[in-house]
Amino acid sequence: MAARTMRAVQYAGYGGGAAALQHVEIQVPSPKKDEVLLRVEAASMNPADWKVQKGMMRPFLPSKFPFVPGEVVEVGPGVDGFKPGDKVVTWLGFALRYATTKFDGTGDPANVLITAASGGVGMFAVQLAKLGNLHVTATCGARNMELVRSLGADEVLDYKTPEGKSLKSPSGRKYDIVVHCTSSVGWSSLESNLAAHGKLVLLFAMATKEDLQFLVELVKGGKLRTVIDSRYALGKAEEAWAKSMEGHATGKIIVERDQVMDI
Structure with missing residues (x-):
């Protein structure tokens, strides 16, 4: 049976900006112990992405930056609490519980x-x-x-x-x-x-499962609004990359997977 492949966008070295991005076909990974395989729905283009490319975050590497929502399609051995079909959002930077743990309008004023x-x-x-x-x-x-x-x-x-x-x-x-x-x-x-x-x-990435669930509930309850600056198909990831590097986005820049990319 032929190995499953998927489209991806990557770069192979430091520098080059949007022009250095490469569209490639890579093998779909199989989840190992305590891992799940996600079908990515979309990805936010963050300044951290091109700062890594510029070499500005070398002290934090190697690392993975999975800022994505998606759907679980496979689970590896030992995984508990997730099953195929689950909609999830993965780890992201969250450093905003800086003053209070009350988000109902009753916290201490400051x-x-x-x-x-x-x-x-x-x-x-x-x-x-x-x-x-x-x-x-x-x-x-x-x-x-x-x-x-x-x-x-x-x-x-x-x-x-x-x-x-x-x-x-x-x-x-x-x-x-x-x-x-x-x-x-x-x-x-x-x-x-x-x-x-x-x-x-200062903003650092330090989210927990509870933090993410907390944010999801706020969004579901209409208390937290997401503003989208622009949306791009994966085939136009270079445009999204360049837009982020300009530094004037209003809200999030989103790259969405092509609908034909089901794995």
């Missing part, structure tokens, strides 16, 4: 600054902060200010204006928490706006 609030992470940070009863000041580009307000931000700063560059809250409040979603703002600008015992939150 002032939070969220930078790059119209990006894929920032949009979720704004919504979770409001569910946690926080006063949110957010930064983004002028064209996305109304969108960020619609997600719940109390104050929105255009990052290109003098006020936005200073990061100062229009209310004059110092920030108890800064959730830093961009690398373009230096520490000196953040430090001067932090309260005496304020906290700076």
